[in-house]
Amino acid sequence: MTAPKLSVDNIHKTFFKPVKNDVVGITALNGVSLSVAAGDFVSVIGPSGCGKSTLLRIVDGLIKPDQGRVLVDGRVVDGPGPDRAMVFQYFGLYPWRSVLRNVEFGLELKGMPHRQRREIALSNIAQVGLQGFENHFPHELSGGMRQRVGFARALSLNPEIILMDEPFSSVDEQTRELLQEQLLELWRETRKTVLFVTHSIDEAVYMANRVVVMAARPGRIIEDINVDLPRPRISSVRTLPRFGEIRSHAWELLKQGIREATEPGALP
Amino acid sequence: MAGSLTAATVREAAIRRAAKRRDLAIRVGSIVSLLLVWEICGMLTPRIFLSPFHETVAAFWRLCGDGTLLRVTWSSLSVLLAGLAISVVLGVPLGLIMGRYVRLNWALSPYINGLYATPTVAFLPVLSLWLGLYVAPKIAIVVLLAIFPVIKNTYAGVTTVGHELLEPASSMQASEFQIARHVLAPAIVPFVMAGLRLSVGRGIVGLVVGEFFTAQTGLGGLLLRYASNFRTAEMFVPIFVLVVLGYGLTALVIALQEHIAPWKETERDLSQ
Amino acid sequence: MTPAEDTVLRAVRARIHRSRIERLLIVAATLAGFLLLWEFAGHLTNPMFFAPVSEVLVVFYQQIVDPSHSLLNGLIETLAVLVPGFVIASVLGVVLGVLMGRGNLALQILDPYVTIFYNMPRIALIPVLLLWLGVGDTLKIVIVMLAAIFPVSVNVTAGIRDVSAQLTEPARSMNASEGQLLWKVILPATFPYVTAGLKLGLGRALTTVIVAEFFVSLSGLGGILHAASSTYQMAKMFAPAIILATMGIAIDGLLTYLERRALQRYRA
Numbered sequence: 001m002t003a004p005k006l007s008v009d010n011i012h013k014t015f016f017k018p019v020k021n022d023v024v025g026i027t028a029l030n031g032v033s034l035s036v037a038a039g040d041f042v043s044v045i046g047p048s049g050c051g052k053s054t055l056l057r058i059v060d061g062l063i064k065p066d067q068g069r070v071l072v073d074g075r076v077v078d079g080p081g082p083d084r085a086m087v088f089q090y091f092g093l094y095p096w097r098s099v100l101r102n103v104e105f106g107l108e109l110k111g112m113p114h115r116q117r118r119e120i121a122l123s124n125i126a127q128v129g130l131q132g133f134e135n136h137f138p139h140e141l142s143g144g145m146r147q148r149v150g151f152a153r154a155l156s157l158n159p160e161i162i163l164m165d166e167p168f169s170s171v172d173e174q175t176r177e178l179l180q181e182q183l184l185e186l187w188r189e190t191r192k193t194v195l196f197v198t199h200s201i202d203e204a205v206y207m208a209n210r211v212v213v214m215a216a217r218p219g220r221i222i223e224d225i226n227v228d229l230p231r232p233r234i235s236s237v238r239t240l241p242r243f244g245e246i247r248s249h250a251w252e253l254l255k256q257g258i259r260e261a262t263e264p265g266a267l268p
Numbered sequence: 269m270a271g272s273l274t275a276a277t278v279r280e281a282a283i284r285r286a287a288k289r290r291d292l293a294i295r296v297g298s299i300v301s302l303l304l305v306w307e308i309c310g311m312l313t314p315r316i317f318l319s320p321f322h323e324t325v326a327a328f329w330r331l332c333g334d335g336t337l338l339r340v341t342w343s344s345l346s347v348l349l350a351g352l353a354i355s356v357v358l359g360v361p362l363g364l365i366m367g368r369y370v371r372l373n374w375a376l377s378p379y380i381n382g383l384y385a386t387p388t389v390a391f392l393p394v395l396s397l398w399l400g401l402y403v404a405p406k407i408a409i410v411v412l413l414a415i416f417p418v419i420k421n422t423y424a425g426v427t428t429v430g431h432e433l434l435e436p437a438s439s440m441q442a443s444e445f446q447i448a449r450h451v452l453a454p455a456i457v458p459f460v461m462a463g464l465r466l467s468v469g470r471g472i473v474g475l476v477v478g479e480f481f482t483a484q485t486g487l488g489g490l491l492l493r494y495a496s497n498f499r500t501a502e503m504f505v506p507i508f509v510l511v512v513l514g515y516g517l518t519a520l521v522i523a524l525q526e527h528i529a530p531w532k533e534t535e536r537d538l539s540q
Numbered sequence: 541m542t543p544a545e546d547t548v549l550r551a552v553r554a555r556i557h558r559s560r561i562e563r564l565l566i567v568a569a570t571l572a573g574f575l576l577l578w579e580f581a582g583h584l585t586n587p588m589f590f591a592p593v594s595e596v597l598v599v600f601y602q603q604i605v606d607p608s609h610s611l612l613n614g615l616i617e618t619l620a621v622l623v624p625g626f627v628i629a630s631v632l633g634v635v636l637g638v639l640m641g642r643g644n645l646a647l648q649i650l651d652p653y654v655t656i657f658y659n660m661p662r663i664a665l666i667p668v669l670l671l672w673l674g675v676g677d678t679l680k681i682v683i684v685m686l687a688a689i690f691p692v693s694v695n696v697t698a699g700i701r702d703v704s705a706q707l708t709e710p711a712r713s714m715n716a717s718e719g720q721l722l723w724k725v726i727l728p729a730t731f732p733y734v735t736a737g738l739k740l741g742l743g744r745a746l747t748t749v750i751v752a753e754f755f756v757s758l759s760g761l762g763g764i765l766h767a768a769s770s771t772y773q774m775a776k777m778f779a780p781a782i783i784l785a786t787m788g789i790a791i792d793g794l795l796t797y798l799e800r801r802a803l804q805r806y807r808a
């Protein structure tokens with residue numbers, strides 16, 4: 001049996017906040033494990049503080065776990081790598097670089113020659129629908145457009161796993177739906193493995209074939225829901241009864257998680 | 269209806285233009301009133317206190333014509349620019365390494381913050397003792413006044429480069445050097461410019477103090493000589509040039525900042 | 541908390557404690573190094589130009605116990621000019637700033653003057669004022685006031701214009717009068733700008749008082765400095781310089797503390 005594409009193995013992570021003259025420990029992740037097959041689209045939802053963003057950053061290698069490990073194709077992850085790329089909630093673009101130079105930045109860091117990286121960047125910019133904006137600067141673009149630049153940048157790196165940290169939460173509702181459609185289409189075409197963090201249950205169920213529900217204090221996975229809705233996902237899918245069922249189930253789990261966290265005896 | 273919107277827009281534009289003209293008129297009126305008061309008071313008081321405005325204008329023309337003004341302004345400007353240049357060349361790297369190496373910051377910041385809060389003009393007598401009376405002490409005092417905003421603002425720039433700029437680069441496996449070159453360097457530019465803006469004003473203060481108390485060259489020297497000789501018409505000319513210099517250089521730094529770094533990053537120029 | 545977390549917490553606390561000690565050591569070491577260098581350099585150079593720290597400390601002590609109290613008198617003379625000048629500048633500066641911030645007419649009439657004065661080195665006016673006011677404390681108080689008033693007023697004006705509609709709307713909807721609006725909403729909101737302006741103004745005031753005292757020698761700390769340097773008594777310059785530095789640091793620190801206390805109340 002081949003190793004799963006991504007394997008998160010019993011991750012623990014505690015953060016320390018300075019409070020007055022002391023420190024207070026906050027358990028962001030408490031024994032989180034997850035397995036993702038190649039080509040899967042997995043959503044992760046949970047309340048604030050459940051560690052979903054921390055989990056994503058540990059998978060990307062930006063943060064090291066206190067215990068446990070992350071494996072990609074059976075190899076242990078030790079820092080960021082070319083096999084994973086992240087799309088940030090805050091877009092993460094460099095204000096002094098044009099769209100084109102932002103998209104090719106990752107390739108520039110790798111030392112790819114000018115002409116080659118230009119080609120790749122231009123094709124990805126076109127793929128996210130921003131042709132004509134190559135020489136614009138981030139502050140001249142809307143939120144939705146900036147996020148698309150973020151995608152194009154991630155795509156240019158040609159990673160096997162794309163990690164998305166609430167990519168649409170800084171964007172308005174209508175743009176959000178358009179971007180969701182676009183993302184699904186890109187996913188269908190490129191067949192990448194996607195780990196998608198969001199705080200919208202609707203979005204999580206709509207986009208993914210698995211929804212991982214997390215709880216906070218301590219950060220942990222409550223359940224891994226299989227989403228057996230038809231693909232390709234179109235808006236009408238949201239009206240299917242099955243959609244409502246899955247959604248309610250997820251909502252119940254979230255509420256239960258909140259209840260459990262505020263009960264006495266729960267970890268600080 | 270589209271028609272009424274266009275009409276409303278045209279009306280609004282006209283109202284705004286009229287308001288702008290009115291504001292301009294008030295400002296001009298304000299200044300002109302002062303000049304009138306100056307003229308009248310100048311006629312009524314003895315020359316050793318105040319000369320009428322028109323004599324100052326005449327003096328200005330005269331000083332322009334015979335090259336004095338140009339010579340004296342250049343003398344001041346060259347000292348100022350030299351001092352500012354040294355402040356940037358020394359201050360930016362210092363702010364950078366203090367921001368980058370915490371231990372160095374621990375070691376040096378008491379002295380740097382201490383000097384920043386001290387009126388460094390107090391060192392002018394010492395400087396003129398050590399460096400003489402000509403150009404060197406003037407440049408030194410300009411540097412002593414101008415370098416601290418540069419250091420402080422550069423330090424602020426380095427330490428507040430947010431994780432939003434660093435994370436994406438880390439995620440794309442950038443090396444330390446690549447981060448310094450592609451992320452830190454461009455990100456601190458607005459901060460350095462903000463520091464420079466503060467430095468211009470402080471530097472000019474240093475310049476004038478230097479010109480008062482060491483060899484009396486430049487605009488400060490000219491001013492002092494006129495005032496001590498009761499030349500009340502001429503004495504306002506160097507003052508006027510100093511105002512123009514201060515305003516002009518500050519505006520230049522702002523324009524430069526807009527051009528190089530048009531995005532609005534957090535820069536705190538209202539507090540030191 | 542689990543035993544594993546407890547260990548990590550202890551380790552973090554220990555690390556913070558160690559780094560506090562390290563910081564203390566570094567500060568002490570740099571001070572020691574600096575003093576050593578000063579002592580060494582003092583003995584190597586011409587006594588006309590430089591004095592070693594030991595000599596400076598001895599002279600400092602002598603000045604403090606000096607029966608004629610020249611140092612104390614100098615301090616009092618400087619404060620007699622600095623305090624009235626700075627206080628008047630602060631009050632007038634706030635009034636001017638508010639006038640210009642709230643009323644367009646006042647802004648248009650006064651702005652040309654504020655711009656002119658703000659952009660010039662006010663010390664350049666000392667020779668002119670000397671001509672008009674003669675030698676004396678009035679001259680010094682006036683120039684200190686002129687030096688400090690504009691940083692205050694400019695910052696206050698900026699602060700008032702910056703007060704967001706989110707703060708004024710609720711009050712206006714509760715029918716607050718202009719006066720109430722100004723006193724209870726706008727001024728508190730402008731507080732950080734006021735303190736920023738005061739700090740800037742203080743710096744200018746200190747610088748100006750020294751320069752004024754250089755002009756009108758034999759008075760105040762600036763006078764002592766000037767006299768000491770013209771008689772090549774390097775060691776005597778140390779005490780006034782230290783007192784001025786301490787004044788600057790202390791008042792700046794006080795203003796920062798007040799600012800932080802006030803902000804804590806609205807930021808919490």
